[in-house]
Amino acid sequence: MVSITSKKDWTSDQEVRWCPGCGDYGILLAVQMLMPELGVAPENTVFVSGIGCSSRFPYYMNTYGMHSIHGRAPAIATGVAVARPDLDVWVITGDGDALSIGGNHLIHALRRNVNLTILLFNNQIYGLTKGQYSPTSEPGKVTKSTPMGSIDHPFNPLAVALGAEASFVARTHDLDRKHMMNVFRAAHAHRGASFVEILQNCNVFNDGAFDGVLARGAREEMMIDLQHGQPIRFGAEGHSGVVMGSDGQLRIVKVADVGVEALLVHDAHRDDPGLAFSLARLSHDNHSPTPFGIFRDVDRGDYGHMVGAQLAEASEKKGPGDLTSLLRSTGTWQVQ
């Protein structure tokens, strides 16, 4: 049954308390506008978050929700999704939450392919604790905890997800609601773990971090729009593209130099995550051409359903559980 809902049905009565101008507002709006289109019911939807600015998200959704423990949302959401495969379970997390304190839970939820839609708000900074560098901050970043600049090598969130062989991996950004909604729609439709990195601006502690790619004037030359089955090209009139060199390295080239036939054709359904991994690593900073869209979307069994299938198989083979038989199962004797 398809529920007919409107954005209002998905909006809670709680006042939204992010800083004015925060990128989170745009993401919330995109999700609230998307939900009525998905034909699902608010009561069958659960948002689970960890700790951090983005993790306040569930309070603003008129669904079931849990604002849990720093880093633990993927584990807690795994419990929800495995117990109840009938539910739509979303995880809202940030770069510190998912990739620092909760890194282990994230990779294992992806590896197991639990049916979760994971939205990672990446603003490359700790906002809630007021401005320390995060595991995705660029080297050299000066923050309250790195007065001489960060010497940490950052994580590339998509590369981490693909390293864990996540079955759905995508990137979008907080300035383009339509793109977000398209990516979220595909992520929701995917069975298993979907991982979406959202480049999100923190206008208080890391303002303009992604301007090099996302500023109005930069987008055409810096954003690579991945489309399954299409040659990977970008720039005004598609003047640039991506090729794979004989050394296996992906390179950006002028299409005029190599011809369209030489361009790499994007295949999101490739079983091997290697090419998606290379694409994820095409850009190492916020000042070079960066792919957006769906990097990988492959089918493999979702964990909650596989757990359920084993339960059904056990019941079929052994019959429904009978407590008296269980208590007698290792041999008994009678005392008169």
Next chain:
Amino acid sequence: MSSREPEQISHVVVRFAGDSGDGMQLTGDRFTSASALFGNDLSTFPDFPAEIRAPAGTVNGVSSFQVHISDHDITTPGDVPDVLVAMNPAALKADLHRLDQHGLLIVNSDSFEERDLHKAGYATNPLLDDSLSQYRVVEIPMTSLTQKATEPLGVKSRDSERSKNFFALGVISWLYSRPIEPTIKWVESRFKDLVRDSNLAAFRAGYNFGETSELFDHPYQVKPAPLPAGEYTNISGNVALAWGLVAAGQLAKLPIFLGSYPITPASDILHELSKHKQFGVRTVQAEDEIAAAGMALGAAFAGHIGVTTTSGPGVSLKGETLSLAVSLELPFLLVDIQRGGPSTGLPTKTEAADLNIAMYGRHAEAPLPIVAAYSPGHCFDAAIEAVRIALKYRTPVILLSDGYLANGSEPWLLPDVASLPDISVSFATETNHTAADGTAEFWPYLRDPETLARPWAIPGTPGLMHRVGGIEKEDGTGNISYEPANHSAMVHLRAAKIAGIANDIPLATIVGDEDADLCLLGWGSTWAAIDAAVQITRRQGLKVAWIHLTHLNPMPRNLGDLLHTFKHILVPELNMGQLCRIVRAEFLVDAKPVTKVQGLPFTAAELEAAIKGVLAGE
């Protein structure tokens, strides 16, 4: 040669000791099973090293299994073995000091070669000097006899080594007149082909060797114990606990969800529950202890009985999840199979030193109920009781067991399934509040006035969508609130909810002499040794009282009054006096601790001495 008539004895304590690879746990387990089926009362104590395979032949690698079988009601695996079966010099060295001073020592004489003696650290062969003269020593060349017995089957001599434990089992089975059919059936069901035939041949050869050799005058027999009538099974604490959880799911009509990470000595609960999927039991082996707890809590939010099982180090890691569960007021069960600590400590040895972390081991004011099992069979009831409290009061509960209960076993009178309690609760299905403008609302923190429990509204329920979180909530609405007065009210409400459970648990009862000067106050697995010590001292004419707690938080509401009626209170604990300090603080009584932290349970003799010490005015 005709069989000699068995001599009747009331009880015997047998200790099987050998190398970790010698199969002593299996041997002990089989002897136990045959004895259980024969109708004896019994209690077991597996005692093995943490290393999977310590260097063969060394004292560090010795694995032992002690079993006490009896024709009367017993609770302990026995203080002092009457019989020690030592498969090699290392086993002899490790366990000889435990043997009764006139006990029977059966050794595998084939393994007392120069090299074996050296590995065990013997300068001279103890079988050849007079160091064993106080014992009745029976030397049997078990390795070569097993070889001979299996040779006709085509078993290579090196492979026959693996069957020598069955030879030993055969000898002891004859010596104590055990029925051999259960063992034969078990071997046939467990092994295949040549291994099965080899084990059976060794077992029969050992049995016949006992009968035909002149090494023993006659066999012994321990008659069945006059246990209460009914159907029995032999059960270990971890299996009983797992079955208790399965039962709790049935009694609550809710699925069990176990999130667990492997840890000794709790892993067997994960293994056992994983086998019972036909009961709707979901088990997930999580990536770590934290995730295991988190998954269980997520499942609880979704309407399952969320359980996580662990031991000491895992309890530390799950503390943050417990605190969230306190704040979310959701049913949640943490099972802690205690072991020696701190840190890795003694993973395979017992201790009961996690009472403090269970009581206090969370940040801020985060009280929760604690239930403790006292015997292997009681683990079943304790699991149901812990789930009952968690469901009814929407609270995390800690269930304490320990390595001794987990691996020890006893005959267990099967409960009548129909008489087990109904522990089901209702999910919220409707709104529970009307706003000023007449709108029907759902308030997730509107409490039941009697239990103070909040409604449990699970995802999938239309109209009851709500958000919960670790941030302080306004009482009633559950909305985020930083109001000082509200926080104070919530801290007090959470505490009052847990304290109120005292009205919903049995009163403490006194075993023994109510007019005694001395009362023993126990909890957990010390039950067995206290029971034995109280019986012994009372038979000697001493007046002794005993109270055993299964609910440690809250405690029975009459406990303070009862304790105040005694002049002396002794609290035996496998820790440094944790319960003792709690009751001193709680009830202002002059309780004294009796402590033991050797990774071993109390012996009855130790507690007998403690009792006599107090009564003699020491």
